[in-house]
Amino acid sequence: MEKEQRDYKAHCLVFPYPSQGHINPLLQFSKLLAHKGVKVTLVTTRFIYNTMYKGSCCTALETISLEAISDGFDEGWKTQGVSIQAYLESLWKVGSQNLAELIEKLSGSGCPVDCLVYDAFMPWPLDIAKKFGIVGAVFFTQSCAVDNIYNHVNKGVLKLPLTDSEISLPGMPPLEPLDLPSFLSHFGSYPAFFEVVIGQFCNVDKADWVLCNTFYDLEEQVVDWLAKFWPVRTIGPTIPSNYLDNRLKDDKGYGVDLFKSSNDACMKWLNKHPKNSVAYISFGSAAQLGLEQMEELAWGLKRSKSKFLWVVRESEAAKVPEGFIEETAEKGLVVSWCSQLEVLAHEAVGCFITHCGWNSTLESLSLGVPLVAMPQWTDQSTNAKYIKDVWEIGVKAQPDEKGIVRREEVEHCINEIMERDKGKEIQKNAMKWKDLARKAVVDGGSSNRNIDEFIETLVKH
Known part of the structure; x- marks a missing residue:
């Protein structure tokens, strides 16, 4: 002993x-x-x-x-x-x-x-x-x-x-x-x-x-x-070192998942798409969108010019509009869970539509991925303020008087970042913060x- x-x-x-x-x-x-x-x-x-x-x-x-x-x-x-x-x-x-x-x-x-x-x-x-x-x-x-x-x-x-x-x-x-x-x-x-x-x-x-x-x-x-x-x-940022400084060998994941992942399917799908062509959407492990908001988000994704990878937890799956997955099969992939870090690190991903949880914010920032902020509750509105106005690494989707982000706004925000001329300054800032995050640990x-x-x-x- x-x-x-x-x-x-x-x-x-x-x-x-x-x-x-x-x-x-x-x-x-x-x-x-x-x-x-x-x-x-x-x-x-x-x-x-x-x-x-x-x-x-x-x-x-x-x-x-x-x-x-x-x-x-x-x-x-x-x-x-x-x-x-x-x-x-x-x-x-x-x-x-x-x-x-x-x-x-x-x-x-x-x-x-x-x-x-x-x-x-x-x-x-x-x-x-x-x-x-x-x-x-x-x-x-x-x-x-x-x-x-x-x-x-x-x-x-x-x-x-x-x-x-x-x-x-x-x-x-x-x-x-x-x-x-x-x-x-x-x-x-x-x-x-x-x-x-x-x-x-x-x-x-x-x-x-x-x-x-x-x-x-x-x-x-x-x-x-x-x-x-x-x-x-x-x-x-406490994210696996493979994405920062590689001080821990083969450290690509946090190590614990409470949801079963569809990671292989995500990676195969992303590999088929060119650089910065995919919008990734995830609202984390706890946030719950209302039925109307889920519908508006879905049709906004369909309207946008970008391909999309959408994480919809099993507990939220019934809110996806009927027929949506079939209608958008050529354009998007809907999965129940994935390794977010691996997805964000993939060159095909050009923006991240997020609830602005702090983990998701740090991950995206550390990997240089611009954000579309759709905060839901708790600390997320404050994170969204910093994303848009302080760090200038994304845009904030504006809800209507009912608190719903409409499909037109979803489409507009995605295009604002994904169209290279419009999103150039945001993309530049995202890469700056990626470098600073890495500098913090190496x-x-x-x-x-x-x-x-x-x-x-x-x-x-």
Whole structure:
């Protein structure tokens, strides 16, 4: 056992919020820690563990241990008719007990835990870290801009409901109410999630480290502002290194999928099409479009001049207009899931129609793919603001008075980017940010330096 202890610099427990959009960046961060000689144990719930497509994560888990704990709903809370409030309370109460027992078990096995990296959506693991005297590092999976907005609400500086037509916050451009996360612009919607995103900051001042999935050049001013109060370190973009610096051999995927992929079919189809000729459409693992919006999007894709690859999750498939897939078979491909990174990296893809989730935004930005922003809820409106007006790497599809992006607008936005003359400046900016994302991690870039500094703290601890 003494030899095993000498084989690693420190032992880090990594605990993401149990959803794919949160697991993936924390798993990628785990792989980077393991690559630098840290023993990493990824903790997830039993339900998530049992629903993972393990074939896609075997390589990742060669260097990372995996532990499953109960959250009180081992068969999944969504199928048991409970509210999100009830689930979150169970995750906190049952999860706290089991996470503490896991740390005790690992200590008793000769592999004591030196650090707990936990998702900001769950602030309570910090109390457990303090109880055991180990380093507590909070990991924010959203942008620093969004974190800054939520923290101002938490402190009572940004008061709700909103009354001003323009919001001015330090380190950020002027914002309109609809540029803010939906929980604020539509105050009272999804109260349980509002409590989660504001609750991220209830004890952040006590964390030993504040890790953010972004890179400094991308959010320089707001990072500098937050660093005045917290030990902030930017450690992103946390996407597989094959698309950035190749420091991890054959690291092409995050390692975990909660949906079955149609990747081979996607790649074969894309290989048949010329460079920058395909619009890729995906709204991530959670967003749900209304029936009318799905129909307008579908017919907008048909009207546009571009080929299209559209990801429609099985749970959303019934919303696709009858006959659409058959009518557009020569022009498009509809699949239930795919490896988004591989698709975005394919030269045939010329733009990405997206809900603007932070993972999707970082992936597209890191691969130089222009965006058509169609934000749905939570942080996505703020990301869309930055995509269009700050980073200037895309356009925002404008909804009508009913909140629906009509087919004509879908067609217009695609053509705005895909027609080379119109989209030239956007394409140029997208490539600039691709270079800066790569620079953040290669040759001892800021992300690498911040990760190394974090590890040095663990070793000294």
